[in-house]
Every structure is written in C-alpha cells, then in structure tokens.
Amino acid sequence: MVSRKSRREIESMRRAGRLVAEVLALVEAELKPGVTTRELDRLAERHLRAAGATPSFLGYLGNGRYGKDPHAFRGTICASIDDEVVHGIPGDRAIRGGQIVSIDVGAIVDGWHGDGARTFIVGSVPSATADLVEATRAALMAGIAAAVPGNRVGDISGAIEDVAVPGGYGIVRQFVGHGIGTQMHEEPQVTNYRTGARGILLQPGICLAIEPMLTLGNEEVEVKADGWTVVTTDGSMAAHFEHTIAVTDNGPEILTMV
C-alpha cells in the first residue's frame, strides 16, 4: 500500500530532510585526508541530536526493525569508500586522498524520516572515476525530474537507466530506492532500471527516496563479512546519490535540501 502524505506530514519530512542536507554539508567540509569515518559519524550524530532529531540508521536491524543487537547497524552515517557501494560501517579507517566516499544519512523528526546520500571526491581521482560520480548525480536528477503527477514510478526508473546505460555504467540491481514516511523503507520500490512494469501512478503526497547506485564495472555486488558493507564483486568503483522527494502538484520537491 502506497500512502500519500498530508501537507503537515510533508512539513515534518521537510525538517528531517533539511537536517540530512545539513549533515552532508558538515561532512563535506570535514572530509579531508586523515579524518576517520567514525569522526564523521560523531559529527553527524551530534548535529542530529542537537536539533532534536534521531538517526534513522543507528541500531537498525533491517526490515523496519531496531534493537540492541550485535547485528544492528553501528552508525548515524553509512560511509562507503571506493568499491563499497552502500552501508559501509563508520570506524577507524582514515580517509586518503584519491578516494571516493559515499555518505548516506537518515534522520527522524516527529516520527518522519528523511534519507539522503552524496558521493564525495577526496583530492584527485582518475577522470573515469570523476565521470562516474557526476553520472550518478545526473542520473538522480533525471529520476527526480520524472517524479511528476501523472507519471508512473517506472518513468523514474527509466530516466535513471537512460543516463546510466549510454555511459556504460553498471546499475546495481540488488538495492533500490523506496517509499519513505513513518518508515524508512515503504512501498513502492524504485528500481534504477526498467522492470517491464509501469509501477504505481505518481500522485501528490507520494514521498520517495530515489537513489541510483552506479559502478565502473558490472552490476554484481556482495555483502562483506561484517554483515553490512556492500561491495562490487569485480572491485570496480561505485557511486551513490540519494534525495528524498515529495510529488506535488507543482512537480517534485526535494526534501533533503538546506
């Protein structure tokens, strides 16, 4: 069941989304060689808590469940470096120049979620890697542009695919975008490729987290022994961008913006 959010509910999601954007800007400013992903995580958690928000990822067990469990996610942010696609766990690793780092963060305000991610380039990287990062960002923006009333969810997927495929990029299929609201992951799924189904009709009040994940290699990914970190199987570089958006009468509104 796909729910349509009221104006008031979207206002709460807008506040959560703004905090997500603020955290990504803070992390961007601190993302220099030598900083550890744990230091970035602390910065993110402090910012959310100071604003009265709750991190969406901390203590997450999957399938909408949270708990104090050794398998729960141990971070406010996901920090995924180079061939890591998503869900990297913050820790003692120091960032080095020449890396690409995807930072994903979720915030809960008054029970409503915001979810966003950006991939940052640290220092200089080969042009093919920089092009991958830019193509993934462009794929996200193309997907968002298709999120207008009267279109279908499948139109978002197609718009993303139409940026990724001509560039020769691998499109990760195992992880996809999603509806979002009082749960971090709600219906519908938003694939980053055409499935052959048109998907649900987009109507005002539908809120989605759109999140293309592209690689310099193929689409195959696997989960590392830590139980969370998703890496490309061929070791190729991966990039990830995400915004939470609301479909409105005036078109898509990006909620994860400052």
Ligand code: MG
């Ligand atoms: Mg997401």
